[in-house]
Amino acid sequence: MQKLKYFKSSAIVVLAVITFGAFQEIAIRLAMPAFNPANHIRFVQGDGDTPTLGPRNSSLRQIKNTGDFDVGIKFNKYGFRDSKDLKQSKPNDWFVVGDSYPFGWGVEEKQRLGEQLELLAGVNFFNISSNGDIDTYEQLIDYGQRQGAEIRNVLLVLTMESDFRIYSDRANPVKSKKPTPPELMPSMLGVKSYLTAHSSLYFIVTAYIHRVPWLKNLAVRLELITPNQEGVRSRDISEEVIQSTAKRLKKLARKFNLIAILNPSRALWLDKYKKSAEQVHQAFANRLVDLGVKFVDLKKEFERRGELKKVYFKNDPHWTPEGHYVAAKTIYSKLGESDFR
Secondary structure, eight states: OHHHHHHHHHHHHHHHHHHHHHHHHHHHHHHOGGGOGGGBOOOBOOBBTBOOBOOTTEEEEEEOTTSSOEEEEEEOTTSOSOSSOGGGOOTTOEEEEOSHHHHTTTSOGGGSHHHHHHHHHOSOEEEOOOSSOHHHHHHHHHHHHHTTOOOOEEEEEEETTTOOSOOOOSSSOOOBOOOOOOOSSOOHHHHHHHHHHHOHHHHHHHHHHHHSHHHHHHHHHTTSSOOTGGGOOOOOOOHHHHHHHHHHHHHHHTTSEEEEEEEOOGGGGSTTTHHHHHHHHHHHHHHHHHHTOOEEEOHHHHHGGGTHHHHBOTTSSSBOHHHHHHHHHHHHHHHOGGGGO
């Protein structure tokens, strides 16, 4: 009898907590639509020949709960973040492809690398970036061509923190796969990702924690928050991986007038990874020279004049508007008008 009474009391408490949480969730969504995850950036998983893209003809927001950015994201009818219609592209236009960096994660569309280069070079730059690796980038180019784009000139941003791997030698790289079922026991990262994507209450609570120093420090100590620099992981990048990645770029350069942009790993500026990261960076650049792949290395300009602190967001690994500008300025100064005509 006592156990039954205890069970009923516990059930009432749990139900009350759930009801209160649900009420708060609804209230926040109604009072502060900006915190509603339904209005936040999301992507449609690719399948077969179709790459992962944004929801077509949608206007969303991208907000970092740390306060680093709050920007509008518009996806066009093709699922790309670009105000231009790629069907209107001409043979001398350029297409920027890559992952979340050239996509403009955390910055307004007009502040991105491509738009900055457009102002400097005086030619059109279309953006067909999404998340992935070199195989994905070729898939994005193929998809753009199927939609009517005239793609001959490609500016490919290679993120050296994530794009290195052994690439297949097959003529047709593996296409996007359907998402695999989630694990039954989700990791802490998985739980956090789920709550970020579905809960306004979680978003506003974590935003508050990030703004209160002692709460943030406590969350870091409890490993609920990972500091930005600690998000950089050491990777054992072998000579085989370097060779394979360079050859994959060369393969794509045979099909297009391609310029690779080396987006350096943040490991270059962390003492415990610096030496190995520097060796990988230089070895890869040397290999591109050997293969005759045209490229621009952003490393030195990111380091100059103490600009490194301005290049990346404080609590996010992506480029700030200043970072996009430095990248565009570096590319244009290294190449000049003749390369874009």
